[in-house]
Amino acid sequence: MFPDTRTAALEQLEAFLPRAGRAYASRRNHDTGPGTERTTSMLSPAIRRKLITEAEVCARVMATQGHAAAEKFIQEICWRTYWVGWLQQRPGVWARYREELAASQERVDLDRAPQRRYAAALAGETGIDAFDGWAKELVEAGWLHNHARMNFASIWIFTLQLPWQLGADFFYRHLLDACPASNTLSWRWVAGLQTAGKTYLANPESIRKMHPRFRLEAPLARTAIALPADDPGPPRGIRPAQQFDDGKRTGLFITTADLSLETEILPKLVAVAATSRIGGAPSPLKCAHAETALADGLARAAAHAQVEGERLDEENPIEAMRAWVAQHGLEQVVTGEAPVGPEAERLAALEAAGIPIVRVRRQWDDLAWPQASKGFFAFKAAIPRLLATV
Template identity: 55%
Template sequence: MEEPPAMRHGAKMDHPATRAEALARLEAFLPRAGRLYAANRNFDEGPGRRTHVSGLSPAIRRRLLCEEEVARAALNAHGFAAAEKFLLEVCWRSYWRGWLEARPLAWQRYCADVARLNEELARAPSLGAAYSAAISGQTGIDCFDFWARELAETGYLHNHARMSFASIWIFTLKLPWQLGADFFYRHLLDACPASNTLGWRWVAGLQTAGKTYLASADTIRRTSCGRFRVDAPLAREAPPLPPEAPIHPAGLPALPEADPDAPSGLFLHTEDLSAETMVFPAPVRAIAGPDRIDGDPADLKRAYANASLDDGIVRAATHFAAEASRLPVDTLPEAVTQWAARHGFRQVLTPCAPVGPVADRLALMGVALARAGIRLVPVRRAWDSAAWPHATRGFFQFKGRIPALLAGGGAG
């Protein structure tokens, strides 16, 4: 299946890949995070011209910036009433993450579906051809084709483009939503198991049972500031996909208690790269992280993740005045175990990784460490501990908790 090569036409990374750059972007965006954001956020002026949205999602995704500090900055700049819309959007992310954390089955089911559908693509020529046309931007639907290329070339799409793209994928092209979510996941610099999977499920009508999102040509013309004609016919209705077997909340996983006196190392990963804004339960003596990311992302996403990982590890080493080691990603469980044993650590602290591939790798690392008598102790940020237990029902219920969340303690 041929995808448009990323970085053709000199496309460049337009999103902050270091904390310093992300803080500068936040600072520059803050004046527009109040009523201007509420009025204009749905309008997408196109790549290189966007002023109505922050473009911070890749940085927030890897926690070069945490949701809490972004929300507090907007609150301080505008007050709750004027900043409410921006605060709600930032908190959607916390909500999705909390929802998925208590329901890992939604992610596991999605991953199994993607594996099955990828095999099906090779066996079913008509599905394969329709899928190829969609991901290479050759469907004849002008906005959709533009977005497919924009995604591959920049690793980013505006929220409205994501909603319309997903809707056209599912209801006009009648392709399986899981393959669309996988296409997004491989390319988006902010690709997040929670926001992406649940965003697609929401459009498909699986997340809010029976409620789908139908893209309309008029809305696309308006929100794209007239950039697209949308002459090709789009689906006129969006019937919900057949209901799936229910996903019951399994509760948030309990975390092991740290020993505050045990000599400890800190293992960093791409789920949280601002260790200096966290509170760790024991003194950090040395730091380790993978030498690079693994998996099969698009080149631009890989480059972004590696750059942010480098930045996060260098900052942590400076902050804790500790030696930082980069360990081979292919043999991480063994390499971390040897590193911890060499330093005489009885526990390795690590920022909590929510449901997703990093959490799966940490689980394997925990097993290898345990064999050597060393504990892996994930540490959850205070923001996540406060927010996630409330992501039990819909966002409407969660929303009511946001003022209390913001009134709560400091970062960490």
């Protein structure tokens, strides 16, 4: 269901193309549940890791459906780009979320009533059938339909009165497509923090209509008062993309931020490597998906460079990278641009240790991110220019 190789992702895209036009626009909010043919592409885990890129997906959809019919699907793709660009300009929002997550966890641990509600929410035992079904689907499948995510987040915040940061973390640990930008900012949007004062209130009628497998008899919150506003600060702008030097001895370092780097123009490569395992604390399912995708990305890049793909010890990333650089006499280490999140933190640590990292930014991201300083409405105006490049 969720492609973990580039070949599988391209096949899934091709199979979805006939449904990417008007059928998608009219049916995309309907969620028929696991085991049925879904109304959306289910490509998000592949797009998150750039097994296929937003530009490739948009190009194929426009070529087969035409721009007018594909408009809604393309707009959804652009939501992802927009969130990533927005967070890229306000990295402090991610840092603050991580701090607040730790504080929220401590607060819930100290108080019996929220502790019980939190445990019930994680186990899918709240008595709210739709919420419980989604909690189990999230853990078992590593994915939820967008409408389910919106309503899950709303019930978490306004009915169960749990900190949004803990819900975002539950999603982040399990979603195969877990993305610091799309996840954190969508939770903030539901809570009324992203568009100040504007919340998303789960509506039982709409849930029963879009997810007919649930009866939803338990009462839900009838009001959604926005959480106290926080100030994301002014956008910091986007740093110019880095350029590699064609004349330098180059190694390619593959991360889960971009797993199809061989489709870009690269300098001559003398070595290709990835880490020995996925870091962080993902669920076993998410970890397995990411491991397979990483192995696939490494194998393709190594084949492209005609070298043996190597693995660098994840327990000692800086020492392992230094040793690899020394072993091959590398003068630069080219890697995919990693937007705000764990992959970017890893690259920053390597840079701070003196590794000559050069990040290759996709043209799509380079053009789009600077446009994401305000709301999506303003960003939308730039979409035609973006599409002209694919």
